[in-house]
């Protein structure tokens with residue numbers, strides 16, 4: 001049986017994947033959250049960390065030492081940008097301080113932290129952006145950006161994933177896929193806005209390779225050359241829905257170049273192919289409709 005359930009693709013980088021043992025144990029924070037629950041569902045040998053809300057350095061050290069994982073996948077965060085904007089202190093504690101505590105307690109273990117493509121949301125250039133840039137334009141993005149630097153200073157072997165807006169057929173959290181499925185009359189996107197969005201299943205599938213990445217920052221998700229307006233037009237047509245797509249003025253781009261992770265075999269379908277795969281997985285379209 002493969003190390004990861006439902007994951008049969010052979011590793012592109014044999015040498016790196018050799019370092020992953022069958023008994024590698026993974027501690028997942030935010031295990032009941034959107035990304036965390038899928039990682040728990042799809043990856044082998046996972047253990048759920050208890051809630052880390054307001055946790056102290058000592059509590060976090062006790063959790064990590066007590067569970068003794070080889071790998072920590074840290075997904076817990078305040079991921080709602082509005083909530084971060086409304087309460088910057090809470091955002092700082094959750095999105096910077098807790099990862100710093102984890103980094104300090106993670107020496108000798110592989111640490112994977114979820115950052116965000118929002119670190120590019122203040123960039124003036126159009127993109128696609130590479131990892132050596134970044135210009136946060138709000139509190140959430142500022143804190144994710146600081147988190148990356150602080151964690152890497154403490155644990156240079158840690159992996160920071162600049163994740164895109166993720167989607168799935170999932171009812172507990174608003175996401176692009178559900179927004180389109182539930183749309184009634186019209187949705188609004190811009191023909192001038194380019195950004196990646198990522199099928200959550202592919203995020204979990206990629207964890208096997210992510211664990212073997214050298215320490216650093218990685219853009220992480222699906223790429224596209226199509227605008228959000230074009231993607232949405234195409235997806236709505238594919239679903240056979242009668243919903244109008246309104247073209248609105250462009251917000252900032254969150255368009256990433258993901259070549260760095262690709263070199264290590266961390267690959268995703270294109271945005272459109274990811275959406276099609278998700279719709280097929282949930283029997284919302286049939287292959288012959290394509």
Ligand SMILES: NC(=O)c1ccc[n+]([C@@H]2O[C@H](COP(=O)([O-])OP(=O)(O)OC[C@H]3O[C@@H](n4cnc5c(N)ncnc54)[C@H](OP(=O)(O)O)[C@@H]3O)[C@@H](O)[C@H]2O)c1
Pocket residue numbers: 029030031032033034035036050051052053054074075076077078079080090094098114115116117163164165166167173
């Ligand atoms: N969702 C996206 O599309 C997206 C896009 C880019 C980046 N990200 C990043 O990816 C990671 C996972 O996102 P997600 O959507 O799975 O997150 P989520 O579901 O909103 O939250 C994950 C978990 O974080 C914990 N949490 C909530 N408030 C907290 C606080 N104040 N202090 C500590 N922990 C707290 C909760 O676990 P407990 O209830 O157990 O405390 C929650 O289940 C996050 O770092 C997020 O910033 C997400």
